[in-house]
Amino acid sequence: MxxxxxxxxxxxxxxxxxxxxxxxxxxxxxxxxxxxxxxxxxxxxxxxxxxxxxxxxxxxxxxxxxxxxxxxxxxxxxxxxxxxxxxxxxxxxxxxxxxxxxxxxxxxxxxxxxxxxxxxxxxxxxxxxxxxxxxxxxxxxxxxxxVPAFHAEAFGQRHPAPLVLNIGGISNLSVLQPEAVLGFDCGPGNVLLDLWCQRHTGAAYDAHGDWAAQGQVHATLLQRLLEEPFLALPAPKSTGRDLFHARWLDAHLQSMPALPAVNVQATLTRFTARCCADAARPYGLGIAPMLAVCGGGAFNRTLMAMLGDELPGWSVVSTDALGLPPLxxxxxxxxxxxxxxxxxxxxxxxxxxxxxxxxxxxxxxxxxxxxxxxx
Missing domain, CATH: 3.30.420.40 (ATPase, nucleotide binding domain)
Known part of the structure; x- marks a missing residue:
């Protein structure tokens, strides 16, 4: 053991x-x-x-x-x-x-x-x-x-094999292809969501994404966040708080100080969902691709719903469906x-x-x- x-x-x-x-x-x-x-x-x-x-x-x-x-x-x-x-x-x-x-x-x-x-x-x-x-x-x-090597061991025998998305502070994707396992960091997971939630509500995180669900996604802010060069880099790649931190976010928000905090939270949630979906989409070939989500992000209902919106036709589930709880x-x-x-x-x-x-x-x-x- x-x-x-x-x-x-x-x-x-x-x-x-x-x-x-x-x-x-x-x-x-x-x-x-x-x-x-x-x-x-x-x-x-x-x-x-x-x-x-x-x-x-x-x-x-x-x-x-x-x-x-x-x-x-x-x-x-x-x-x-x-x-x-x-x-x-x-x-x-x-x-x-x-x-x-x-x-x-x-x-x-x-x-x-x-x-x-x-x-x-x-x-x-x-x-x-x-x-x-x-x-x-x-x-x-x-x-x-x-973790992709472990994901392949634990989940790779399913046919077709799922893509496994871990949403912790940073998000990372495992592509369990029969010919070769791939994997890379997608971008932020919960790190920006938690930071903004704690700053404006005092709570350590946005439980179930309930606060984000009350806001509206700001299209201009979302587009600016998506211009981050890391997102366009080819794999292999990894990232962390060295890049996605408070100063990074505040620099993007500098020109829009009047934006309601709840709308920023909604936009950050959509940003995480878009980064993850953009990473997964090229590998969702075949019939009814599955994205199995683990980590704390699997409990954010708003984030999971946004992932489903970004990936129509996909089955977006937690790893509970594969026999191993997300945490x-x-x-x-x-x-x-x-x-x-x-x-x-x-x-x-x-x-x-x-x-x-x-x-x-x-x-x-x-x-x-x-x-x-x-x-």
Missing amino acids: FIGLMSGTSLDGVDGVVAHIPPEGTLRVLAYACQPFAPALRAELLALNQPGPDELHRAALAGNALSEAYAEVVAELLRAASVAASDIAAIGAHGQTVRHRPRAFDGTGYTIQLGNPSLLVERTGIDVVADLRSADVAAGGQGAPL QVEATAFAWLAARRVRGQVGNLPAVTGASGRRTLGAWHARPLAHPSSP
Whole structure:
């Protein structure tokens, strides 16, 4: 058995699963747990996405706090699954992305996920596989998205195979073609929606998209947002809060200060839907294409309805229809990646990330030996 822990760009908290992942055969999720971030930790993780004073010190302490939160989720998962720590082969711990700049600056770039895997080992007594993106970046890849390989394993046997759309803070698409699995980041997911909602309502997110449903889409603003150059880039490509942040949005809104906040929310929701639909549309060939949505965006009824509007003739559903609830998919993917690392199997797909070849992913932090030998 393996545990997967995911805290994504939405910064809403930690999702975790215990999963039975056999070398061959059907994967099963045995337990799921989630824990929202404490407000102070969320605020610090958000602040660390941008340059600021004393970053190294603050990032180290935030990584410690994140690992303590991870450990609490692990304890809850073990109780929920009625298993002991010794029954778990390893934890796949994604960490919290605060910078993602692959191929930038020196040609290699970097991706940074905060966390303290050694502290997580100490708190749980379980091996931890962390730093799951850096090997792909070192091989010339984007380091993201990593989940299409898992989507192919979990959902690719259906005929016809669905397209899988993850809508977290950033949205990414997996194209499960028989000849080659493809995948790339589409653009923003919830990141701008959450930012604007929190700024104007105080709520952390627009529950079910109810606020956006009260507004009207502003055509001029939508067109300006859609002119973002990232959207026209060919795959492989990935993005994050390094691009889609408050300053980016405010720059687009500068010339229209009187626009009602609710109309901005409606427009941002349509923007996310359009980015995702534009990414998926070229691959929706054949009869009744299916788009299976996971991540928090699957619970935004307004966003899901807009996706349906953008993709007439498609079946737009949540991954519940495929047997895996939307909030469990990414955590299960990182449990699966941990299993690949422990078994010495490759985890990336060069056709997705642009890496120069297949690589095993993750740094393996082993639990202390039960009876260490004397020096």
